[in-house]
Amino acid sequence: MKRIITIQDISCLGKCSLTVALPILSAMGVETCVVPTAVLSTHTMFSGYTFRDLTEDLPPIADHWEKEGFRFDAIYTGYLGSKRQLGLVEDYFRRFGENALKLVDPVMADNGSLYAGFTPDFALEMAKLCGRADVILPNLTEAAFLLDRPYLAPGTYTEAQVADTLKRLCDLGAKTAVLTGVSFDPGKIGFMSYDRDTGETDAYFHSRVEASFHGTGDIFASVVTGGLMLGKSLGESLRLAADYTADCIRITAADPDGIRYGVYFEALIPELLKKLGK
Ligand code: PXL
Numbered sequence: 001m002k003r004i005i006t007i008q009d010i011s012c013l014g015k016c017s018l019t020v021a022l023p024i025l026s027a028m029g030v031e032t033c034v035v036p037t038a039v040l041s042t043h044t045m046f047s048g049y050t051f052r053d054l055t056e057d058l059p060p061i062a063d064h065w066e067k068e069g070f071r072f073d074a075i076y077t078g079y080l081g082s083k084r085q086l087g088l089v090e091d092y093f094r095r096f097g098e099n100a101l102k103l104v105d106p107v108m109a110d111n112g113s114l115y116a117g118f119t120p121d122f123a124l125e126m127a128k129l130c131g132r133a134d135v136i137l138p139n140l141t142e143a144a145f146l147l148d149r150p151y152l153a154p155g156t157y158t159e160a161q162v163a164d165t166l167k168r169l170c171d172l173g174a175k176t177a178v179l180t181g182v183s184f185d186p187g188k189i190g191f192m193s194y195d196r197d198t199g200e201t202d203a204y205f206h207s208r209v210e211a212s213f214h215g216t217g218d219i220f221a222s223v224v225t226g227g228l229m230l231g232k233s234l235g236e237s238l239r240l241a242a243d244y245t246a247d248c249i250r251i252t253a254a255d256p257d258g259i260r261y262g263v264y265f266e267a268l269i270p271e272l273l274k275k276l277g278k
Helices: 018-027 055-068 083-096 120-130 140-147 159-171 216-229 234-253 266-275
Strands: 003-013 031-042 051-053 074-077 101-104 176-182 188-195 201-207
Touching: 003 018, 003 083, 003 216, 018 031, 018 216, 018 266, 031 055, 055 083, 074 083, 074 216, 083 120, 101 120, 101 216, 120 140, 140 159, 140 176, 159 176, 159 188, 176 216, 188 234, 201 234, 216 234, 234 266
Parallel strands: 003 031, 003 074, 074 101
Antiparallel strands: 031 051, 176 188, 188 201
16 A cells, blocks of 8 residues: 655635645555644635644654655655745655655645735745645646746736746756636636646546636545555546546535535545545
């Protein structure tokens, strides 16, 4: 069984980050070791949430794991709450990343704006962490902040502009960049990716559901990580993740509460496993 580390927060209510990564990856058959970066009472879409920072726990966890000689096949990072945490994650990459696939989902922004608590300065530090990853998975807003370039708003950009953004993202140092939330036709949305070594671009689109939910990026990145750990190609893993995420959004869209609580990813785990022949 593949064993991975995932480093992101626990939001006690409001499905996202560890509360989606752990069940999805475990169900896919990937041993998932969690490093919680913070405990929040809810994700930051609710107001009045508590936030307990766990930064100081990151170094001793790594010290213990290194002392025990644990080995990992991947390190997948999501929501990271401070610049100091970015530095500590780089330390995890140095200590456990030599033979591990490093995936960075630079969770910090969407729809043209940074999430509560993040600054443009943080984004530039996140860009450095992206430079040390094998695969990075920003949305178009995060890409703009990582590159300190104008946001490509829906309906305003061309395929050439997205291709250029992907190349610039790889210039940060990552081998492969995947841009999510790409749309050239109002009825369709999907991803485009670029592999620096092969120069290959890939793209995949499905029908857009008129609803936007927190946590969908985490679902997407978790399934991509799981697919890669199960030996699927990046293209296959991205398609699996895109279809699963879109299906989760579709079944949740009918329920207005889903917008606050997150998508019904649980209901579709059996379908996901069927597609994997499990
Ligand atoms: O889904 C990304 C995410 C993760 N963790 C926390 C969040 C968000 C998005 O807003 O607030 C705490």
